[in-house]
Amino acid sequence: MERDVERKVSTVSSASAEDGGGAAAETTPVPAENDDVGALVGRIITDDGTDPKRKAGLLGRLARALSDGARRAGVKGTAGGRWITEVFADDIAPRIPVRDRATLVRHHNGLDGEELADALVRNAAHATTTVGAAGGALAAVQFTAPPLLLTAPAQIVAETLVVAAVEVKLIAELHEVYQTPVPDSGLRRASGYLSAWSRKRGIDPLQVPESVAVALGTAAKAALRKRLLRLMGRHLTTLGPYLTGAVAGGTLNRMATFALGKAVRADLRAQAPAPLPTAAGRQVRAAPSAPDTGPDA
Numbered sequence: 001m002e003r004d005v006e007r008k009v010s011t012v013s014s015a016s017a018e019d020g021g022g023a024a025a026e027t028t029p030v031p032a033e034n035d036d037v038g039a040l041v042g043r044i045i046t047d048d049g050t051d052p053k054r055k056a057g058l059l060g061r062l063a064r065a066l067s068d069g070a071r072r073a074g075v076k077g078t079a080g081g082r083w084i085t086e087v088f089a090d091d092i093a094p095r096i097p098v099r100d101r102a103t104l105v106r107h108h109n110g111l112d113g114e115e116l117a118d119a120l121v122r123n124a125a126h127a128t129t130t131v132g133a134a135g136g137a138l139a140a141v142q143f144t145a146p147p148l149l150l151t152a153p154a155q156i157v158a159e160t161l162v163v164a165a166v167e168v169k170l171i172a173e174l175h176e177v178y179q180t181p182v183p184d185s186g187l188r189r190a191s192g193y194l195s196a197w198s199r200k201r202g203i204d205p206l207q208v209p210e211s212v213a214v215a216l217g218t219a220a221k222a223a224l225r226k227r228l229l230r231l232m233g234r235h236l237t238t239l240g241p242y243l244t245g246a247v248a249g250g251t252l253n254r255m256a257t258f259a260l261g262k263a264v265r266a267d268l269r270a271q272a273p274a275p276l277p278t279a280a281g282r283q284v285r286a287a288p289s290a291p292d293t294g295p296d297a
Helices: 002-018 023-027 037-045 052-095 101-107 113-144 146-177 186-199 205-211 218-239 244-271
Strands: none
Touching: 037 052, 037 146, 052 146, 052 186, 052 218, 101 113, 101 146, 113 146, 113 244, 146 186, 146 218, 146 244, 186 218, 218 244
């Protein structure tokens, strides 16, 4: 089954390289020099969600920019998920905005501890839900206008990268909440959180030198590539007719993000310098990490 998903996703990536963004590219005419992939993803994941049309427009611009990049990389470069992995690791992850604990407390009206962690997971799940729903809604329009189906591959890649970025940001900020941040910045910190996302686990502070490197090694890149491909395979559900894709895409994203937050928080509780307070003043004791039972992504 895993090979089947990889084969389908490779076809999607190659199709992105072959088409030039299709008719959807015409709906949002933006100069190419303004469509930097890393910057666009950063704007999408920090959007407050109050203007759905604005987010949809940004997603459309991202799909167009990715289409252009895939075409430049060529079919061979995009095959097997190599190109999307490089784009995410090199262009997107180092530019994901991560707030420190003090900023998070301020942005959440004084929430701290487990309440703050709860809020971060809820917000991330809402963000990934809206991305899946937006992609499904776009697919619904495409099914009523068959020529626009050419844009589907770029749409899938865009959704995948945005959801992955939201979840990497969530992992990084949960480390801040539990007072176990990666003691570095830039590429080293980004590679650590990418590895944590690939494994769906928190970073063990006792193994930071081994877990965090300036550049991802071969094994870490292979794990990241596998995770991205499986996530992209999940987003193929958004291509269902009418609004079935919107419902499926949003629901699956929500479930997977909640499952990820639960798994990472279990690890971080065990590693935190002190138990975090809850709303009732109780302290949450660390429980053994349970196997991930959420949607496979």
